Amino acid sequence: MNKQETVSSIQMAMLFLTYVTASAIVNIPAPLTGAAKNGAWISILLACTMGMLILACVLYLHRQYPGLTFIEYTRKAIGRWLTIIVAIPFLCSAFLQLANIVIDIGGFFSTSMLRSTPNYVVQSIFFFMAALTARAGIEVMARMSVLLIISMLGFVIAVLLMVSPYFHPDYLLPVMPNGIKPILHGAYIAYGFPYGEVTLFAAMLPFVRVKERPKIGKYLFLAIIVNGFTLLTSVVCSIMANGPLVGELKYSLFQLARLINIQEIIERIESVIGFSLIAGSYMKASIQLFILTNVLSQLLKLQDERLLTFPIAFVCLLLSLTMFKDEMEFVETVSVIWPLLLNVTYVLPLLLIVAVTLIKRMISAR
Template identity: 50%
Template sequence: MRQKENVSPKQMGVLFFTYMTGSSIINIPSPLIGKAGSDAWLSLLISGGLGMGLLVCMLFLYRRYPSLTYVEYSRRLIGVWPTAILSLLPLSFILQMVTGIVLDIGLFMQSSMMRGTPVYAFSLPILMVAALTVRAGIEVMARMFAIIIVLVICSVTVVLLLSLENYNWGFLIPVMPHGIKPLLHGAFFSFGFPYAEIFLFAMLLPFVRERSSGELNRTMFIGLIWNIITLCISIICTIMMFGPLAGVKKYSLFEVARTVEVQEIISRIESVMGMSLIAGSYMKATITLYVLSLYVSQLFKLKNYKVIAMPLALVAFLNILVGFKSDMDWTELVSVVHPLWVSVSFVFPLLLITLVALFRKPPS
């Protein structure tokens, strides 16, 4: 399977940046500002630093077992049944991630652009396209997503630059007016989304074509650093635009785009930001569904992960239909449950496997 599919270190770095930035650039600013206020960008720096620690663990395991995924080297390190038991939480959360990412697209469209349209009218097409992209393989994903993420970042950059005249630098001060507690609260939230989700790439690194770990390490760290910079800029610009109100505007960059008006020639460009959110979320949902399909196929020793991509997408769609009663249910889950769930599901298993690998003799 992996012998037929492979990508270069640079393509893996692009996939990594795309995954970490795609939907978070739109979804992170508002809730993070709501928790940390004007210090939200500092919270992001803290959580980004913790994310780098997870990336170090993941790359260490890749150097030790360059041809094995997380499931495969877990079996070698702790055994088949412990790996299966330890995989229950990661599998449940990855499925929840696919559900949540696609649900968020539907909620955004329903609340901001096409009011009254049911959420499933958006969710089903997105999941079907994501499943078809998964079946196309990681090589197609790497080439296609490289183009899409450039368009997304360019769109966001243009919107932020056109808003320059509306920024108020005074909204960024004072620093930590309410002490360190809101700062740490924001860091805990932003660590859960998106930095703990780095775990998923432990399943994808063996697809790298070249076995030059140095180049891959450099590319992955560059991708993470650019992600932190990009999110920090979007958060700072949102704070300078709306000040104390930034935390109550759900899709804050979409609201920033609504304020853009240049000589009555350029206006009402929020649809561009809306398309960026949809494109970014689609790419993240596709990568997550890919990892879920691969994880399930390797855990149950199926021959081909592609055949279960569509059934898993259907399960996610059914979860959207019956799993959430309202927008408030989803907001509470993301804000309260998500950071703790992701820490138990992703961080604990990755640290445990890394610790075991440290005390095991490296394979010859």
């Protein structure tokens, strides 16, 4: 880790908010409402609560091992060889996640905006830009994330306000037409994307300035609350506007923006939501690449982690072009397999380190 690069606690919270909101605000409503129907907002609440529990574990380890990186305190907690065993599946999932982020944005371009442009062109450009941003360092990303998340949330709020005449609150009832199982299914999907990914931010917290570390907990919890409220609002608005069809419409907010027509002056502004998805996915891919580069370099004990940035981006580009045969296979993998894989490779190692740390503290206190 480059010790000279640090950010404030507020900047880290903005990076975190960008990471967990980014593409989720546009992508989540459709699969979530498709699974949970009118109870999708309850699924968001359940998944957000799980995300807060994971964040609490990340912050606990950050307090117990101040100044140490994720790999460093994992070595200290469970030893060198167990760290390698834990880190390999962790890194494999991180590679897959980065590829999935760019596959998603490539699918958006091919179905909604640049239909004649081959996916490999869009994905290559995205990986190149993400690599440049990640290589520029966390301070640059922190400054960019503030502008991007404010503009992205501003655009989304403006679209929701302008589309409000099309809202039908009666579409929200009944809340649980098929019982609790669909809601739990929706919570499973939302937990996998984006809340289970909170674990990765364990690698980012050492970059917070020492004097601001006591504040980081409350700012990160505030960020995840803002994220939960934003996703909840987007889901509820999508249901009120599209009713039973919302689960069938991919990129629900993008479809909502197409409804806007104010005096034939303000219309066809879905490109605004498109910008939000593009900017959010670009920033999330950059943060993901930065985390992946740092974790891998710490595991290999490299002096300059930036040497890995472009090779990792190239490997993920190849993965993004070869992993899935079609879009349906990608959607099924993200909705069904990814939350389970994330539990095994991200969450369980985190819980293992927390458990070992608690046991060691109890033993040393005797």
